[in-house]
Every structure is written in C-alpha cells, then in structure tokens.
Amino acid sequence: MELELDRLRAVRVIGRGATGTVFLVTSRCAGDPYPHLPPLFALKVVEKHSPSAKPDADRRARWELNLLSRLTISPAGDAAAHPFLPSLLGAAETPELLAWALPFCPGGDLHALLHSLSSDAAFFSPAAVRFYISELVDALAHLHALRVAYRDLKPENVLLQASGHVTLTDFDLSRHLPPSSVSSVADPLPPPPARRCSRRHLTRIFGDHLKKARSARVSPVSRRRTSFSAAGESGDGRAFSFVGTEEYVSPEVVRGEGHGLAVDWWALGVLAYEMAYGRTPFKGRSRKETFRNVLSLSPEFPGNRRCDLADLIERLLAKDPARRLGSTGGADEVRAHPFFRGVRWDLLADITRPPFLPQPVEELEEAVAAGSEGFDVRDYFKGLRQPSASLSPSPSSSCSLAEF
Known part of the structure; x- marks a missing residue:
C-alpha cells in the first residue's frame, strides 16, 4: 500500500x-x-x-x-x-x-523490561526465558527458511506486542545467503585469500597480546553496534561483513573467517544468558576485552548450577560454528533440546498468558x-x-x- x-x-x-x-x-x-x-x-x-x-x-x-x-x-x-x-x-x-x-x-523491548527489574530481584524465570526464546526460535526458523541471516539479535530488537508476544524488528543488518551456507556454516572451502584469518588480523583488533582475559561482570546498559566493513560474500556463500553488536558478535565474525546462519544461534545463546542472569556472558571492560572473551572464555553460571537452560546456553555458545546447536539441523535441532520439553510449537501464538502484559x-x-x-x-x-x-x-x- x-x-x-x-x-x-x-x-x-x-x-x-x-x-x-x-x-x-x-x-x-x-x-x-x-x-x-x-x-x-x-x-x-x-x-x-x-x-x-x-x-x-x-x-x-x-x-x-x-x-x-x-x-x-x-x-x-x-x-x-x-x-x-x-x-x-x-x-x-x-x-x-x-x-x-x-x-x-x-510493550517496548526486552532490554527495557529486563532492566526495569529491581537489582535485588530475580531476572527472568526459566519459564519466562522459555516463552520468549521459543518465539524467537520460531521467528529465526522462518527467516532461515528464506535463507536470511538476521545478524543483530539482542534485547533491544525484540519488541512486545499488546498481547505480550514478541516481534523481532530492525532488519537492516540482515543478509540473504546462498543455499550453500544454509545447510552448514562450517564450509570446508577456505575463505578468499584477501580475507583469510591471520594473526595479523587478530592483532589489529586486540593488540599484541592474545591472552585469555578475565570475565567482567558488567550490566550491558549501553551497547555499541559495530559495522566496520561493508565486505561482501565469498563464492561459497559465507558472509564476511563485520556487523552486529559487540556483546553478541560470534567468534567466527571476530576472527573474520566467514559466517552463515549459525551466528543467529550464537546470539540466541547470549540473549538467553542475559535474560536469565541479567548480564551478557562475555562483556569486558573494553571492546577488545569483550572480543577476547568471546574467543577464549566459556560462559560462567552462578553457583555452578547445571540445568537444561545452562546446557542449552552452552551448546548455543559453542565457539566452533560446526558444533553449535542449530548449525546442522537448524531450528528443529534447537527445538529438540530438553529445555523446550512440553512446548507446543504449533500453538505458540495462541498462548494467552505471557509472562508480561504491557500497560x-x-x-x-x-x-x-x-x-x-x-x-x-x-x-x-x-x-x-x-x-x-x-x-x-x-x-x-x-x-x-x-x-x-
């Protein structure tokens, strides 16, 4: 119209x-x-x-x-x-x-809702995380079926409808990827020589010391979107653009080795962690430290609690995109995780009691x-x-x- x-x-x-x-x-x-x-x-x-x-x-x-x-x-x-x-x-x-x-x-966005909670209160319950993450899995499945990588998943881009259900928004960083990058992002072909990941590439980002950094427990009240390059795709269908928000950028994007749809499953893991614990898992005191943490640290779970949610997050945050949950079987592989046991995927939009109803x-x-x-x-x-x-x-x- x-x-x-x-x-x-x-x-x-x-x-x-x-x-x-x-x-x-x-x-x-x-x-x-x-x-x-x-x-x-x-x-x-x-x-x-x-x-x-x-x-x-x-x-x-x-x-x-x-x-x-x-x-x-x-x-x-x-x-x-x-x-x-x-x-x-x-x-x-x-x-x-x-x-x-x-x-x-x-209803605003999930970031505002999350940070409207008092500091001494619990963040989203596992049931609330399940509600929102399930709907986002369904939305990403639809985008991936169109061969579109969203590439900017974060709480600020998850809006709440009047019904309490989510709407994913802001698609200017998304990208259509050829079929070769859909079935597997761990393509055996190397990237073009001009974009091959190297020690020099990482040194430009982190400096001379690529050592393991200590995790910084900083609440992500302010985030900066990175978009350093308008680089295109390789012949095998991988994208090489450095885009996203630094706390949600995947290891393969940081390394510059090319990426596919698995970047969205990584970001979903970061989002699930933030919703459950009130902070992102790799936030450092600077951009360089955040990127070092993305490459080298594993997510920490308060109290070493082992549960289905923690297992889901760990599998979504696999450093190697070929081993990441969703990289081989897509959304169906994510849906099959025990954390979503009992979820009626065909009735998600019909649920009438969401965790939060907008005023x-x-x-x-x-x-x-x-x-x-x-x-x-x-x-x-x-x-x-x-x-x-x-x-x-x-x-x-x-x-x-x-x-x-």
Whole structure:
C-alpha cells in the first residue's frame, strides 16, 4: 500500500537507530484516507541524503523494506505475516525520505523490561526465558527458511506486542545467503585469500597480546553496534561483513573467517544468558576485552548450577560454528533440546498468558484526551537540518488525535 506522508500525523518519536527514526503515527484525520491501517502504528523513516547518515544507509533501508514485503506475503500470495515478525502496512517515498509503516508494539523491548527489574530481584524465570526464546526460535526458523541471516539479535530488537508476544524488528543488518551456507556454516572451502584469518588480523583488533582475559561482570546498559566493513560474500556463500553488536558478535565474525546462519544461534545463546542472569556472558571492560572473551572464555553460571537452560546456553555458545546447536539441523535441532520439553510449537501464538502484559501508554492516552495535534514527520526532519525551523504542524494537514 502506497502512503502519503501529508496524510499522516506523528504523535511522538518512539525510537532512533543507526539508519532511521521511528514515530508513533496515526492516519485518523478527516476523511480517514487509510481505513485498512490501525488507529496507531509505527512509521520508520530514513533520510536518504542526510550528511550524518551512514554511506550505505539508503541501501540498507531499501533492503529492509524489500525483506518486510517478503515477510508479509506468504508463498501462496496471501497476506500471512509470521506472528513474531512484523508485517508491512504500507510505504512512502519523497525525494528526501523513505518510510514504511509497521504495527505498533506498546510493550517496548526486552532490554527495557529486563532492566526495569529491581537489582535485588530475580531476572527472568526459566519459564519466562522459555516463552520468549521459543518465539524467537520460531521467528529465526522462518527467516532461515528464506535463507536470511538476521545478524543483530539482542534485547533491544525484540519488541512486545499488546498481547505480550514478541516481534523481532530492525532488519537492516540482515543478509540473504546462498543455499550453500544454509545447510552448514562450517564450509570446508577456505575463505578468499584477501580475507583469510591471520594473526595479523587478530592483532589489529586486540593488540599484541592474545591472552585469555578475565570475565567482567558488567550490566550491558549501553551497547555499541559495530559495522566496520561493508565486505561482501565469498563464492561459497559465507558472509564476511563485520556487523552486529559487540556483546553478541560470534567468534567466527571476530576472527573474520566467514559466517552463515549459525551466528543467529550464537546470539540466541547470549540473549538467553542475559535474560536469565541479567548480564551478557562475555562483556569486558573494553571492546577488545569483550572480543577476547568471546574467543577464549566459556560462559560462567552462578553457583555452578547445571540445568537444561545452562546446557542449552552452552551448546548455543559453542565457539566452533560446526558444533553449535542449530548449525546442522537448524531450528528443529534447537527445538529438540530438553529445555523446550512440553512446548507446543504449533500453538505458540495462541498462548494467552505471557509472562508480561504491557500497560496502556499513559502519554498517548493523555494526548488523545487533550485533543493534541500531531506533527508532520517532514517538518521534523526539516527542523533537524534547520534548527530555527518550526516543528508545528501545517494547517493543511492538521488534525486532532481525539477525532479517532
């Protein structure tokens, strides 16, 4: 569905990322031009020619929009979005902006939920971890069936729907991989000579001392996404781009030896650990130390507790991608782990009692009650380029949020 930005009104900014800004938006103005849209939805907007944008921002945005189109349409051609992946509601493009509409997830993200817990309280229970990880396994299985490696799994990218179920979001770092890298990421062919892993490559990252580092127990309140290179693929289907968030980057990415779908199972192990223990397993005092820990340390489990969850995490965090859970049998291999015993995979979306149910967004209710007028997203970006410009809505497109 093609949208027109002048028919949409933004309520507020709900997120900013490396490539775009996400707004909470309504189209419920006079005439209701888009009756198929929900009263409120999210609109991700990317500036195509911003001086501050990354050089490949436009390419990444168009890839994400293309992938969302594929996720929204089933192979039979029907609108059948996966329950834990976003569906594309519409898109708009101007000479300056590229935008697309997605369902609004009022529950925020898992990172905010995790760190909203008091420091003396337990983190997610094993049952809660099972609930969220099961849905993420299902979402990754769908992406991997399309030969897409997600490559940026972390709590900030796991949104909570109004129902309490998850939605995986932000696909600009994902990548389509040829079939040769799907069945096995431990391809016997070596990488191209120009990208062969070497002592020199590791020394550039870590310095001269590649010694074992002590694990740092630091809560990951602030994370930095790494994207050092726009490197492409090898002839055997492996990707060589150094992308991701440093605490979730897999050993094969750090070593620069090429990677496939198994990077997502590694990140799932890191996420399960953080949900269970409130910190990531390899976080160091610096980026270099974090990468050293990823290569050399094994995850530590408080109290040396041995349980199905700890075993799942250890198997997902195998340093060798060929030995990692999910690398050979894919999602079915992960689903078969004892931690998921009793999970009805065919009924995940029908579970009505999730661990957390989002509360109504109070700021939004107040804005609606007050009849607040929204603003034009085009004016928002004009204001960023010209600080003296007014962000007030234009009279031609003004509407009251109370009208819907």
